[in-house]
Every structure is written in structure tokens, then in C-alpha cells.
Amino acid sequence: MGLMQKSDGRATVESVYECISHVCDPEIPTVSIVDLGMVEKVTVTDRQIVVVLIPTFVGCPAQPIIARDVRQTLAAQYADYAIEVRFALTVAWTSARITEAGRQALQACGIAPPGRAFGDVACPVCHDTKPVLHNLFGSTSCRSLYYCRQCRNPFEAFKP
Numbered sequence: 001m002g003l004m005q006k007s008d009g010r011a012t013v014e015s016v017y018e019c020i021s022h023v024c025d026p027e028i029p030t031v032s033i034v035d036l037g038m039v040e041k042v043t044v045t046d047r048q049i050v051v052v053l054i055p056t057f058v059g060c061p062a063q064p065i066i067a068r069d070v071r072q073t074l075a076a077q078y079a080d081y082a083i084e085v086r087f088a089l090t091v092a093w094t095s096a097r098i099t100e101a102g103r104q105a106l107q108a109c110g111i112a113p114p115g116r117a118f119g120d121v122a123c124p125v126c127h128d129t130k131p132v133l134h135n136l137f138g139s140t141s142c143r144s145l146y147y148c149r150q151c152r153n154p155f156e157a158f159k160p
């Protein structure tokens with residue numbers, strides 16, 4: 001956090017987005033929650049900041065950690081504000097919410113960005129589009145384990 005500037009302590013919607021763009025999914029430390037499309041809404045009023053997040057996958061164990069990190073990051077930056085972080089219950093996260101930067105970062109760390117439909121997955125190494133589903137559950141419940149017949153690499157992919 002050394003490079004993060006201490007502002008004058010006044011929050012705007014833009015500055016809150018900037019601030020929480022440093023928070024990552026602990027399972028994918030190279031991709032911010034903003035690039036994952038997890039931030040549904042930021043509201044800033046006189047003395048309160050409200051951040052509404054969308055869970056990427058119901059029951060993903062990382063979610064309480066992400067909410068805590070967002071709260072702590074904002075609390076460190078905006079001492080004068082009451083901070084509320086909650087998950088949207090009515091909005092569904094879809095892989096279409098991932099930004100282009102987010103998709104590239106996922107690809108760069110060897111995780112296939114989610115396809116548009118289930119089974120629509122390309123190998124992050126050779127881009128072959130006919131990998132074999134090896135295990136529905138990868139290292140986390142949000143991902144599946146695939147095996148590429150073309151380049152013989154196993155890889156993980158987000159569930160769509």
C-alpha cells in the first residue's frame with residue numbers, strides 16, 4: 001500500500017473505485033475485484049460509503065475475505081466515514097462482467113477466462129477449444145479442472 005496516496009480523506013465514487021481496485025480475490029491475486037466485475041455499486045454520502053459486491057459463485061469461501069479486505073482498505077483511507085460492504089442478493093454475476101484487462105490477467109496466470117456457456121472453454125496455453133473436463137471442482141469450487149488434448153496441459157477454468 002506504500003504507493004497509495006493519502007487523500008484529504010474525502011471520498012468520491014471515483015476515489016472509492018480507485019481505492020478498492022487494489023483489492024484482489026485471494027485465490028487470483030493478479031486480478032482485482034473491479035476487473036472481475038464484482039463491484040455492483042458504490043454509493044458515497046456525507047459520512048458513509050456503501051459498496052455492493054456481487055458474489056462470483058454462491059458459496060465461494062473467498063467472499064467473506066474479500067468483503068473484509070474491501071472494508072479494511074476503505075477504513076484505512078477514509079477514517080471519517082462509516083463503511084458498509086455487502087453482497088447483492090438479487091444481481092447474478094456472469095462472466096461477461098469481467099473486463100478485458102481482467103480476462104487478459106486471468107489468461108496470463110494460466111486460468112482460462114470463463115466461456116459464454118458451460119463447456120465453452122479454450123486452453124490458455126495453445127487456445128485449443130476442445131479440452132476435456134477432468135474434474136468439475138478444481139482447487140476452488142469456482143473453477144473446474146480441464147485437460148488439453150492438444151498440448152497435454154492441465155489447466156483450470158472459471159465456471160461460467
Ligand SMILES: [Zn+2]
Pocket residue numbers: 123124125126127128148149150151152153
Ligand atoms: Zn492446450
